[in-house]
Amino acid sequence: MPKVTEEHVAARRRQILAAALRCFARQGFHRTTMQDIFREAELSPGAVYSYFASKDELIAAIIAAMMGFVAETAALFSQPLPDGRLRRPGQALAEVIERYQRFELGTVEERARIFPHLVGEQQRDPQLNAAVRAGIERLRGGFEALARAAQERGELDQDLDPEQFGRLAISLLQGLLLQLGVFGAGIDIDAYARAATALIDRELAE
Amino acid sequence: MPKVTEEHVAARRRQILAAALRCFARQGFHRTTMQDIFREAELSPGAVYSYFASKDELIAAIIAAMMGFVAETAALFSQPLPDGRLRRPGQALAEVIERYQRFELGTVEERARIFPHLVGEQQRDPQLNAAVRAGIERLRGGFEALARAAQERGELDQDLDPEQFGRLAISLLQGLLLQLGVFGAGIDIDAYARAATALIDRELAE
Amino acid sequence: MPKVTEEHVAARRRQILAAALRCFARQGFHRTTMQDIFREAELSPGAVYSYFASKDELIAAIIAAMMGFVAETAALFSQPLPDGRLRRPGQALAEVIERYQRFELGTVEERARIFPHLVGEQQRDPQLNAAVRAGIERLRGGFEALARAAQERGELDQDLDPEQFGRLAISLLQGLLLQLGVFGAGIDIDAYARAATALIDRELAE
Amino acid sequence: MPKVTEEHVAARRRQILAAALRCFARQGFHRTTMQDIFREAELSPGAVYSYFASKDELIAAIIAAMMGFVAETAALFSQPLPDGRLRRPGQALAEVIERYQRFELGTVEERARIFPHLVGEQQRDPQLNAAVRAGIERLRGGFEALARAAQERGELDQDLDPEQFGRLAISLLQGLLLQLGVFGAGIDIDAYARAATALIDRELAE
DNA sequence: GATGAATGAGTGTTCATTCAT
DNA sequence: AATGAATGAACACTCATTCAT
DSSP: OHHHHHHHHHHHHHHHHHHHHHHHHHHHHHHOOHHHHHHHHTOOHHHHHTTOSSHHHHHHHHHHHHHHHHHHHHHHHTSOOTTSOOOOHHHHHHHHHHHHHHOSSSOHHHHHHHHHHHHHHHHHOHHHHHHHHHHHHHHHHHHHHHHHHHHHTTOSOTTSOHHHHHHHHHHHHHHHHHHHHHHGGGSOHHHHHHHHHHHHHOOOOO | OHHHHHHHHHHHHHHHHHHHHHHHHHHHHHHOOHHHHHHHHTOOHHHHHTTOSSHHHHHHHHHHHHHHHHHHHHHHHTSOOTTSOOOOHHHHHHHHHHHHHHOSSSOHHHHHHHHHHHHHHHHHOHHHHHHHHHHHHHHHHHHHHHHHHHHHTTOSOTTSOHHHHHHHHHHHHHHHHHHHHHHGGGSOHHHHHHHHHHHHHOOOOO | OHHHHHHHHHHHHHHHHHHHHHHHHHHHHHHOOHHHHHHHHTOOHHHHHTTOSSHHHHHHHHHHHHHHHHHHHHHHHTSOOTTSOOOOHHHHHHHHHHHHHHOSSSOHHHHHHHHHHHHHHHHHOHHHHHHHHHHHHHHHHHHHHHHHHHHHTTOSOTTSOHHHHHHHHHHHHHHHHHHHHHHGGGSOHHHHHHHHHHHHHOOOOO | OHHHHHHHHHHHHHHHHHHHHHHHHHHHHHHOOHHHHHHHHTOOHHHHHTTOSSHHHHHHHHHHHHHHHHHHHHHHHTSOOTTSOOOOHHHHHHHHHHHHHHOSSSOHHHHHHHHHHHHHHHHHOHHHHHHHHHHHHHHHHHHHHHHHHHHHTTOSOTTSOHHHHHHHHHHHHHHHHHHHHHHGGGSOHHHHHHHHHHHHHOOOOO
8 A cells, every 4th residue: 555655645746746835936935935835735844844854855855846846858969869960059059948838847937937936046056056057058068069069061050169058058048938937928038939949050052 | 406316226125135135145035034134234223114104115116127128129120220221130139138137226236136035926926917018029029020020131031930939039148147046157148148149030041 | 351451551662661761761752753753653644643642741651650760669668678667768768769670660760850841731731730730749748757867866856847858859869860861871870879868868977 | 443343243142042041941942033032132134143143143142152151260269268278168169059059140940940951052052062161171170170179188088089078069069050940949958058068068076 | 404213113034833735 | 342544733943034222
């Protein structure tokens, strides 16, 4: 019967995490009280605390899930497409956005709204900051590698500095999240993704 | 003597705002206590409260200053360069970054570190959200106009959607701030600015 | 089968009480959580609660056992020794210490460590306080009676006030328990008992 | 004007400590809530917390005061009386009891009622335990020294083991406190002190 | 105007106890 | 009879704000 209990535990943790995510997306980490989360999860304090030891652990669990997304995504970049080629950088960017929309935790908008709070937190938490740096660097490194490969194939302007190019790609992702947080459904994610891909991958007419 | 008093009041307000900015940049809005600000400003609670009615007002004043920067910057875009032409979009982006570095309030890094907190705040304050939307839209509209003009002059790929193009330009700015918050001095702002300009303004070889 | 069940119940109660005693000795009544007791007894909450209605009842049961020891001990004093005489007070004191060491519940040190907590509890519980007063008075009365008898036999200084003498004897017992709680095995109980007996029963040289 | 503030601070601390002492004497450390103390001190939570950082610090301050009493008292023993002699042990005991009654903090009964709680605490706090051990050992050592001196002067039975004798003297003090906690005003402290002195110092008839 | 001691509502968290299974 | 997940009242503590001096 451990199976039942294990599943039950996992389900409860998901339930609580989802509730916390909604609260955090609405109010931010600090303005969200544990009471808010108890109410949203329809559980008592004791119940929530038997699955997560503290508010910080709840926050950490959500952040970990997001960092996991970044890591998985970055890993994808080094894998060649079916035709044996590496993605063009803009194509990779579009895929990230695509994957982001399909991510399991909460809704697209909730995840976007949590994003600035996450950035704010990592600024004062050296451990978190290290994790975020690592995640971003990995992703940036991925874009850099794709840019170099594209330059070698003559598909990307040789004048672009691949390192900074990676940063710009990251910015296009970060900016999308921030603007989703500001404008909500006012942002057409697909149009944004197409425009970003076009900007980055546009052919040098010759 | 009203002049002196007015100046005195303005100076005190600046002193307090600068102290608050340093605190907020270090700890975020919520983790910063009013005590932190009293200490940083070397003033008593009563003194600070006679210039700002509440912590929220202090936050609002800082955000207002930042939005003021955005508004002024956006206004610049519609003014033609000495040669009568409008800026190319990438050039405009570089100028924004340039102006950002010269902005009077706090240091470059402090302003960057406050940025995610500002975004987080506006997500739960409709009034603030409206102001931020307006500011971003203005800036985005500026980039859009510059893009259209550049397209008309044949300096920008006709296939790029000017509206989304504006969003991308905003993202490049937002991403710079976020990455400054994550990596601090690890970011070479000028290199970033050059790369961004190059990406946006690059000539289509023909 | 009621016999078996009764025995089973009694055994379970003993098991739980012993576990509780160990916890209380380690942490005191208030710092011991019911969880601690469940763990120590290797029983579920429900199981423990079906034998004891509350934490307070558990505490009461332990205190009752200890007061039972006091009552039994006091009863002993009125019984003459084989030679028909009553004990000398110091001898009685040594016997109490002797009996204390053989008491069935927990270890010598555990009982000593619980002692101050017991005293603390009775101070705020009138019912418990009455029971403790009665127990101490009985023991003190026992010493008083022995002292009077010894005085009559010329074995104890006539100048000693028998009532206060009883209190002093009690103190020598209480002090032993407290010092066991402070110094643990650092106290040589037998040496203490001998010294106490010597102090109380010492012959007036004549 | 620092004088006023300093005095004010000291007065407030005394006020709060006295209130805490009354609460702790009534309910023990753990059953006393900070609310109880706020009410007893007629101060708000914030006010109390600006003088003592935590409940533990409040407890520590009270314990420190009591340990200070023990240390001062022990120091007294080594000082000879006006006639150049050292006290007889029973006389020293009476003086300790005398001093105890005059101690500045709270009332005689309050201090007695706190005593078992203090003992209980030190059992689980190694640091506190070390301090208590040291305090008791110092006092016991004092009694031991006085006993040896008395033995040398022929005023105390040579058969008494001075080390254990010291323990017994400590017990007579501890027992007095415990019995005060149990019987309150039912204990005649002076009668107890006289009896204890008589028991310890009684002349060996010759 | 300026001070800083004081307020008290609100926070995260614990734990004795219950009850559906 | 036994389990252990769940409850929720209560706790220690914080901090934006006020106001007597």
